Amino acid sequence: MARINLLPWRAERRKLREREFFIQLGAAAAVAVGLVVVWAMWMGMRIDNQNDRNAYLQGQIAQLKAENEQIKNLDKVRDRLLARKKIIEDLQANRSQMVHLFDELVKRTPDSIRLTSMAQKGDLLTLDGLAQSNAAVADYMRNLEASPWLGAADLKKTEKRAGDSRMPYTFGLTVKMGMPKNGGVPAGASSLAAMPVPAVPAPAASVSAKPAASPAGMAKPGAQP
Numbered sequence: 173m174a175r176i177n178l179l180p181w182r183a184e185r186r187k188l189r190e191r192e193f194f195i196q197l198g199a200a201a202a203v204a205v206g207l208v209v210v211w212a213m214w215m216g217m218r219i220d221n222q223n224d225r226n227a228y229l230q231g232q233i234a235q236l237k238a239e240n241e242q243i244k245n246l247d248k249v250r251d252r253l254l255a256r257k258k259i260i261e262d263l264q265a266n267r268s269q270m271v272h273l274f275d276e277l278v279k280r281t282p283d284s285i286r287l288t289s290m291a292q293k294g295d296l297l298t299l300d301g302l303a304q305s306n307a308a309v310a311d312y313m314r315n316l317e318a319s320p321w322l323g324a325a326d327l328k329k330t331e332k333r334a335g336d337s338r339m340p341y342t343f344g345l346t347v348k349m350g351m352p353k354n355g356g357v358p359a360g361a362s363s364l365a366a367m368p369v370p371a372v373p374a375p376a377a378s379v380s381a382k383p384a385a386s387p388a389g390m391a392k393p394g395a396q397p
Contacts, residue, residue, distance in 0.1 A: 272321045273297070273349065280315040280322075284308035286339060297322075297347045302339035306330055309343045316347050323348035 281287065285308055287301040303309045313325040328344040 269321070269349070269351065276316075276319045276321045280312070280319055282308065282312060282315070285312045292349075295349045297349055298344070299347060300344045301342070303330075303341045303343055304339060305341060309341065309345075313345060321350065323350045 277287070277290075284304040285301055286303075287299060289298075289300040291298045303312070309327070309330055313327065316322045316325045325345050325347045328346060330341055330343040332340050333342055334340075
């Protein structure tokens with residue numbers, strides 16, 4: 173006997189398919205949410221790592237800035253020390269210059285010249301004085317230029333004045349100060365210092381030693397009366 177299914181099987185199959193569809197949709201949504209959460213956590217870790225790196229770099233940059241400031245301060249201190257060293261070296265090199273300068277002025281000034289004032293500004297020396305004639309001034313300039321401690325002399329003025337028959341001319345000149353190439357050592361002394369000295373062997377003490385001269389009235393040891 174044939175059986176006829178009168179139940180709504182199409183509706184049940186539709187419900188089953190809908191259930192499977194929602195189950196698959198929920199699973200896909202759960203997987204998608206999981207992926208989003210994992211991606212967010214991964215991106216958060218990357219951001220935290222980058223923030224740590226940035227903080228480290230900022231710390232290193234701040235340390236380098238502090239070191240650069242220290243280097244700049246050290247450079248300033250070094251420049252000041254070098255400036256002081258140069259001043260000390262200049263003073264050390266020129267400490268005897270004024271002594272030689274006055275000595276040269278005394279030696280180079282003839283009787284026909286009389287200095288009234290002297291001023292120094294840097295390496296220039298200004299001389300004012302009286303002279304018997306213009307020729308005496310010219311000779312005085314040549315004498316100054318011949319000095320190893322003085323350089324070229326430049327005449328600023330020369331005038332004839334009234335009232336003094338012995339020194340009728342006034343003059344003013346500037347002289348450039350300098351240092352001799354051999355450091356102020358005379359040429360003869362430098363050449364002698366440069367010559368080699370032969371070594372002389374010292375005589376034996378027993379042979380070359382002489383007894384000291386005895387005072388008058390005292391007999392030498394071993395002498396016969």
